[in-house]
Amino acid sequence: MGACFEAAQGRVLYARISRLQALFPQQQTQDSAIEPLRIPRAEHNISRSDISPATLKVLYTLKDAGYEAYIVGGGVRDLLAGLHPKDFDVATNARPEEVKRLFRSCRLVGRRFLIAHVRFGDEIVEVTTFRGPIGDSHDRDETGRILSDNVYGSLEEDAFRRDFTINGLYYDIRDFSIVDYVGGMEDMRRRTLRLIGDPELRYREDPVRMLRAIRIGNKMDFRLDPASAEPVKRLAHLLREIPPARLFDEVLKLLLSKDAVENFRALHWFGLWDELFPDLGAHHEIAPEQTRAFVEAALANTAERVQQDQPVSPSFLFAALLWAPVRARAEDLARGEDHPSFVALAQASEEVMARQGLRVAIPKRFSMPAKEIWTLQPRLEQPRGNRPQRLLTHPRFRAGYDFLLLRAQGGEPVQAQAEWWTQAQAGAMAPLPAAAAGVVAEEAPRKRRRRRRRRGGGAVPQAE
Secondary structure (H helix, E strand, O other): OHHHHHOHHHHHHHHHHHHHHHHOOOOOOHHHOOOOEEEOHHHOOOOHHHOOHHHHHHHHHHHHOOOOEEEEOHHHHHHHOOOOOOOOEEEEOOOHHHHHHHOOOEEEEOOOOOEEEEEEOOEEEEEEEOEOOOOOOOOEOOOOOEOOOOOEOOHHHHHHHOOEHHHOEEEEOOOOOEEEOOOHHHHHHHOEEOEOOOHHHHHHHOOHHHHHHHHHHHHHOOEEOHHHHOOHHHHHHHHHHOOHHHHHHHHHHHHOOOOHHHHHHHHHHOOOHHHHOHHHHHHHHHOHHHHHHHHHHHHHHHHHHHHOOOOOOHHHHHHHHOHHHHHHHHHHHHHHOOOOHHHHHHHHHHHHHHHHOOOOOOOHHHHHHHHHHHHHHHHHHOOOOOHHHHHOOOOOHHHHHHHHHHHHHOOOOOHHHHHHHHHHHOOOOOOOOHHHHOOOOOOOOOOOOOOOOOOOOOOOOOOO
């Protein structure tokens, strides 16, 4: 791959591409069309053996039917960097309905832009038709975000519609070359993440690109180009216009990764974190060091599990991220309205989770277990009588116990309880010291069992 970077043709073409990028996103005409840089198979490291069989089948089926077919985006980028892509995206000049006719297992999805999903067993290959240039016909909101985008175009136009230059590289199945219109190969060599076109305009078109810049930059260990970094703080508020369900998917990609801690720090630095988790951001201003240390400990634990290919739980992670505002609100409720601690915690859990859903929509399959983890904490802090035996069989016990350990690690005064439960799981249930048992103010009052009345003539006086 190094030989192509040194070629004089590549340097000249890169300069021409840079000038064209300055004009983007104006429509490219035939007069402004350029010949792309083509890197032959001998000068790059991508092999068909690195590509999934399902993706190859899609590529060859499209090619044999007379269509152009390329792998594009993260698949090409990751293979060039020596990484293993989780999936591959295919770009083609075939329209979605034409793709559907070629594959019986195809399903068309999407609102803003129609996409074909082709399924082979457990694998889904995403096939997109080349997109055309952005023009006045595209529907936008008042912030500049594109609302509809079903305009088709050529390979060149599609390349300039991609977000980052390193995502604008195409692997051509016909001759196994890499096609580069946007200078992505040069930026791969420079280890630079650069937006195609005017950065502010591209962020306004889709504010999620700000999140992708952080995630891809840390994943690749690339430097974010200064021109691409400059507008982010000013435009962070645009994330409020993105549907909360879409932000949930992006947050999972950012935080359930080996780069979770680095992503958190970058999000915080650019002011994006407070837009995603406003309750936590507000609490961070009150107790910055303790809150940040707790969040980073949770993210470091997640990153370690990802690196070791161990399962990670979004429920546990969201429980950790929102614990500070939940705990603070529960303390206010318990103090101000004389709520028992367990009632205050349950109410605080509902309030914080409901507010969070306005920014990042957490599905019930994750929010419900997170709330269970929170409401288990008072019971773990006061193990009395025969309750510990019952609690050990609780379906969320392990998650609640791990959360208790995390709280102890973060400096909360629950170290004695964490150690007690560690020993209890080994069969040693010694009495918990009185000082440690008083962490939570009060427990739920125990209900008295109602005595049943006996049925029969002697139970009720007979009428005279």
